[in-house]
Amino acid sequence: MNDWLKVAMPKGRIYKQASTLFREAGLLVPEDEDQSRKLIIDIPEVKMQFIMAKPVDVPTYVEYGAADIGIVGKDVLLEEKRDVYELLDLGIARCRMSVIGLPDWKPLTNPRVATKYPNVASQYFRERGQQVEVIKLNGSIELAPLIGLADRIVDMVETGKTLQENGLIELEEMFGITSRLIANRVSYRMKNEAIQQLCDRLQVHRNVQVKG
Numbered sequence: 487m488n489d490w491l492k493v494a495m496p497k498g499r500i501y502k503q504a505s506t507l508f509r510e511a512g513l514l515v516p517e518d519e520d521q522s523r524k525l526i527i528d529i530p531e532v533k534m535q536f537i538m539a540k541p542v543d544v545p546t547y548v549e550y551g552a553a554d555i556g557i558v559g560k561d562v563l564l565e566e567k568r569d570v571y572e573l574l575d576l577g578i579a580r581c582r583m584s585v586i587g588l589p590d591w592k593p594l595t596n597p598r599v600a601t602k603y604p605n606v607a608s609q610y611f612r613e614r615g616q617q618v619e620v621i622k623l624n625g626s627i628e629l630a631p632l633i634g635l636a637d638r639i640v641d642m643v644e645t646g647k648t649l650q651e652n653g654l655i656e657l658e659e660m661f662g663i664t665s666r667l668i669a670n671r672v673s674y675r676m677k678n679e680a681i682q683q684l685c686d687r688l689q690v691h692r693n694v695q696v697k698g
């Protein structure tokens with residue numbers, strides 16, 4: 487199976503949009519993940535193997551060559567800083583990363599900031615000369631300012647519904663986020679034809695942009 491292309495696909499909210507994009511580009515992908523609990527899915531007709539991964543782990547599989555290519559949110563790429571090529575902006579799973587707080591927020595010296603993205607948050611505030619104490623959480627980040635664990639949070643905003651329902655406001659938009667196609671550095675050379683063909687097909691599709 488050395489000539490097969492191994493693709494790390496993120497389970498969860500990106501999967502549906504990614505599989506739709508692949509199908510619209512005329513590529514075969516496994517059926518939607520709610521139909522199956524299988525983690526490794528072979529498609530022999532196109533010599534592709536799909537690895538169904540937790541989104542945050544996709545760059546790790548790709549960096550180590552356990553997958554040749556993968557799909558992952560820019561938020562995860564910024565946080566994980568893995569040594570991979572970023573090939574395409576797929577324009578899917580669009581959302582933003584923001585600084586969020588209570589409506590009665592005040593500027594503070596050394597505020598506590600809770601987030602799933604400690605590296606991104608630390609770098610963001612450091613670059614702005616703001617001293618903060620970063621607290622890593624793994625989910626339900628919006629709880630932190632509501633229960634007095636943190637003064638602000640850094641988190642993803644898509645529709646704004648979570649903020650609205652919890653009485654929080656967006657203080658600063660940090661980055662726009664979309665999903666990216668990434669590749670292992672060695673695979674990109676060794677399987678260049680197959681990877682390039684896949685990129686070409688995806689690029690024909692409207693939202694997809696080449697990364698410099």
Ligand SMILES: Nc1ncnc2c1ncn2[C@@H]1O[C@H](COP(=O)(O)OP(=O)(O)OP(=O)(O)O)[C@@H](O)[C@H]1O
Nearest residue numbers: 497498499500541542559560561562579581642644
């Ligand atoms: N509303 C949103 N909230 C968070 N991420 C979003 C949102 N919309 C799109 N995304 C993108 O989807 C990606 C994967 O999100 P998803 O919630 O499926 O994974 P996860 O955060 O690892 O979840 P879990 O920890 O529950 O497995 C994020 O990395 C981000 O790029």
Ligand SMILES: O=P(O)(O)OC[C@H]1O[C@H](OP(=O)(O)OP(=O)(O)O)[C@H](O)[C@@H]1O
Nearest residue numbers: 625626627641642643644645646647648
């Ligand atoms: O602006 P919205 O459309 O409301 O989306 C944003 C929310 O979605 C994500 O949470 P997720 O559902 O992944 O839950 P978790 O982080 O608590 O696991 C994110 O962390 C926000 O809480």
